Amino acid sequence: MSAADKIQNAAEDLKGKAKEALGNLTNDDSKVAEGKADQAKADAKKAGENVKDAFKH
Numbered sequence: 001m002s003a004a005d006k007i008q009n010a011a012e013d014l015k016g017k018a019k020e021a022l023g024n025l026t027n028d029d030s031k032v033a034e035g036k037a038d039q040a041k042a043d044a045k046k047a048g049e050n051v052k053d054a055f056k057h
Helices: 003-026 029-056
Strands: none
Touching: 003 029
16 A cells, blocks of 8 residues: 555545534534545545555565
8 A cells, every 4th residue: 555545545534534523513414424434435445455465465
């Protein structure tokens, strides 16, 4: 996993956490769901990159 990919995935995860927190503060269930979806997407990308890395070595 390249450093750029790690940074991008971390940024997407943080964006998701921020959306989720904003949704919790404003009682906006759709923002909470968007935030959780962004976090899940970042986690899936990270897992995919880890699998690729495992086969490189």
